[in-house]
Amino acid sequence: MPAGGPISGARTTVRIVVVGDRGSGKSSLIAAASAETFRPDVPPVLYPTRLPADYYPDGIPIIIIDTSSSLENRGKLAEELKRADAVVLTYACDQPSTLNRLSSFWLHELRRLEIKAPVIVAGCKLDRRNEEYNLSVEMVPLMQQFREIETCIECSAANMLQIQEVFYFAQKAVLHPTAPLFDQETQALRPRCIRALKRIFILCDHDMDGALNDEELNEFQENAVLADPLLQSFFKNNNSEPLTSISGEQVKCFNASLRPDELVGVKRVVQEKLPEGVNDLGLTLTGFLFLHALFIEKGRIETTWTVLRKFGYNDELKLRDDYLSIPSKKAPDQSVELTSEAVEFLKGIFSTFDDDKDGVLRDSELEDLFSTAPESPWDEAPYKDAVQRTPLSGLSLSGFLSEVGRLVKWALMTVLDPAESIANLIYVGHNCNAASALHITRSRSVDRKKQQTERNVFQCFVFGPKNAGKSALLMSLLGRPFSENITLATGEQYVVNVVDQHMGNKKTLILREIPEDGVKKLLSNKESLAACDVAVFVYDSSSEYSFKGAVELLSYVARKGEESGFGMPCLLIAAKNDLDSNSTVNKDSAKVCLDMGMDAPIPVSVKERDLNNVFYRIVNAAGHPHLSVPETDIGRSQKRYRQIVTHTLMYLSVGAAATFIGLAAYRAYAARKNSSS
The missing domain is CATH 1.20.5 (Single alpha-helices involved in coiled-coils or other helix-helix interfaces)
Structure with missing residues (x-):
């Protein structure tokens, strides 16, 4: 079972800002919490107050900031609010006008300042209220209108009534936020929470029978928090009251097994509320999800958060960086590839989720595959349109998996974002460390000295002026037919596919289109060319203007490569070869290549599907990093x-x-x- 970090994640302090009308009890509330006794002589505004780490069970110190509500201090108040992890908004129980000001001013002011921190509404001076009062009558409509309110509570500093609870709920709202897990409007778990809990359920279901038996449930609770005495009491008694007690012993993570009668209580409560939540084999996924929704409904959201953090999740319900252990590249011109072990794992995953065994992962099958990930990584750029999809609206073996098992789409993700790649491998069931899934390639500068490379994935930057044929070249790598109405890229785009080499050898080629107006911005970063294995410069072979634009880009990129030390093989591609060729362009292009020590331009016609083996030649150039590296006049000097x-x-x-x-x-x-x- 994976080991998690502390219950509160990586946070070291919680900063709580207390705001409200003058005389609503802000300073007395803070002083009483700090001194643990009532102080009648409290100054109007206190200095920052620290509650030590052992004040609450989570072991995280709290910094409380008192504020002035005077007009001249509004600027400072806004600054403090923008630094707040949580906001305690006070009103005086004996002054109805201060309660009305919550909705008429304070909550709107927080929205105006775009404060995203959770809000705890605290009614102070409860001891001064004489008449009977139903808190829910006022607060339920307020909480429905302002969803940023996490909790409403009333307290008394004079009687030391629920003073500690105010800041406990504020800390809890930060360390165990409700919004990522639960939708208050629909009263249901959020999709990303369901996906994370489904992955945890599958990890705990060792015999893979779709249910947690008593042994698996016990192992789960030993690594989580089902041994919470308050929860045990709930399962025994089926108590319908919210679980809001906060004593230290009740929120600890106990490592004692549930007794048989306690296990029966867990399953009985689930079965009474949701019959399909339990079957003859044990607690089903439906029941497991219901159980966590029940925890949240009963005020025990920290129970679900503890489970999630034990299994490596952060506040965004993604795996934490420390859980992923990504190997770091030693040099900028190294790259990251999948290991053969990871490729074999993904082959098996493909086969498992290809339910109809038609060699295609349809959209529904892809959704099922990534149902334990926060979302499908293929739904957004740059991955969405990076491979050719089949007419069946699915992802074929040649798209999701290459013919020799190289996952071209996953290969692209691994090159661009190794952390995202290993995270998604873990989400879909890979249970090994990152070192077994990712391989750091040798530095390209070393490859050049050795005059060979061992890389299996090459990244090619595609430069060229507008309307030169860059996008058409990218689409041809995917095998798409030529279209006169091709949508030109407005920014960078990627495509990826497998290219056959000699003797059955295959390499994965990534084409990255660089818009003409984005070249200078790209190369303003001195290490930007470190990721480029080979660069191609596309021009319209019938246009002298287009050719000159490509040569200017070639000279500029080559010079930047010389300056940064990340020079790479370069090729000129004479596109639109089906049009009438320009003799001046033909002569000048050959001279440019000769002068710069490059291969002759490669003529291609995407329209007539005469590609002149261009992708093989791109891969071949990348595989020989010591050749076709252009020299500029400055470089020669x-x-x-x-x-x-x-x-x-x-x-x-x-x-x-x-x-x-x-x-x-x-x-x-x-x-x-x-x-x-």
């Missing part, structure tokens, strides 16, 4: 300068050595002469 300096130093070294030898010989001669005389 610098190279000649370095050669001159090297030769000069060599001559100086030889001259110095000769002088030293001559001086040593003279000294030896003089010494012999002196000794003979």
Whole structure:
């Protein structure tokens, strides 16, 4: 079972800002919580107050900020609110006008300032109220109108009544937030919470029979919190009252097994409320989800959060970075690929979820595959349109898995975002560490010295002026037919597919289109070319203007590569070869390639499907990183300068050595002469 971090995640403090009308009891509330006794002589505004880590069971210290409600201090109040983790909004129980001000001013002011922190409404001076009062009559409509309110509570500093509870609920709203897990309007678990709990259920269902038997349920609770005495009491008595007690012993994570009668109580409550939640084998997924909805409904949201954090989840219901243990690249020009072990795992996953065994993952099957992930990673850019989809509206074996098992879409994710790749591997059931799933490639600078590469995935940057044919080239990698009405990319886009090499060898090729107006921004980062294995420069072979634009881009990129030390093989691609060729362009393009030490331009016609083996040649260039690296005039000048300096130093070294030898010989001669005389 995975080990999680502390119950509160990585947070080290909780900052709570107390606001409200003048005289509503803010300072007395803070002072009473700090001193644990009533103080009649409290100043109007207190200095920041610290409640120590052992004040509440979560073990996280609290910083409480008192505020002034005067007009001249509104600027400082706004600054404090924007730094708040939680807000305690006070009113005086004996002053109805302060209660009305919550909805007429304070809550609207928080929205105006775009404060996203949870709000705890605290009615102070409860001891001064004389008449009977039903809190829910006022507060339920208020909470329905302002969903940012987590809890409403009334207290008395003079009587020390529910003072600690105010800041406990504020801390709880930060450490165990309701919004990511539960939709208050529909009174149901949110989709991302359901997905996370489904993954946890599957991990705990060791015999994979679709239910948690007593042994599996016990193991789950030993790693979670079902041994909470208050929860045990609830399951025994089927108590319908909210569980709101906060004593330390009641929120600890106990490591004791539930007794048989307690297990029966858990299952009985679920079965009474939801018959399909329990079957002959044990607690079903439906029952498991219902159980957590019940915890939240009964005020025990920390129970569900403890479970989630034990299994590595953060507040966004994604796996924490420390849980993923991503290996770090040592050099910018290294890349990350899937290991053969990860590829074999994904082959098995593909087969498992291909229910109809038609070689295609349909949309419903893909949704089922990623039902334990926060969402499907393929639904958004840059992955959504990066591979060719089949007419069946599914993802074929050649799209989701390459013909030799390389997952081209997953390969793209691994190159662009290794953390996201390993996280999704874990979401869909990979239970190994990151080192067994990801491989860090050798630095490309080392590959160039060795004149070979061991990479299986190459990233190609596609440059070129507008209307040169870049997008058409990308679509042709996916095997899509030419279209006159092709939608031109407004930003960067990626496509990925497998390219056959000699002797049955296959490589994964990623094409990344760089818009002409985005080149300077891209190259403003000195390490941007480190990710590029090969660059191609596309131009319309019938247009002299297009060719000049491509050559300008080539010169600019080549110079940036020389300056950064991340030079790469480059190719010129003469697109639209079906149009009348321009003789000047043909002659000048050959000269440019000769001058810069590059291969001759590659003529292609996407329209006539005459690609001239262009993708094979791109991969071949990437596989030989010491060849086709262009030299600019500046680069050649610098190279000649370095050669001159090297030769000069060599001559100086030889001259110095000769002088030293001559001086040593003279000294030896003089010494012999002196000794003979």
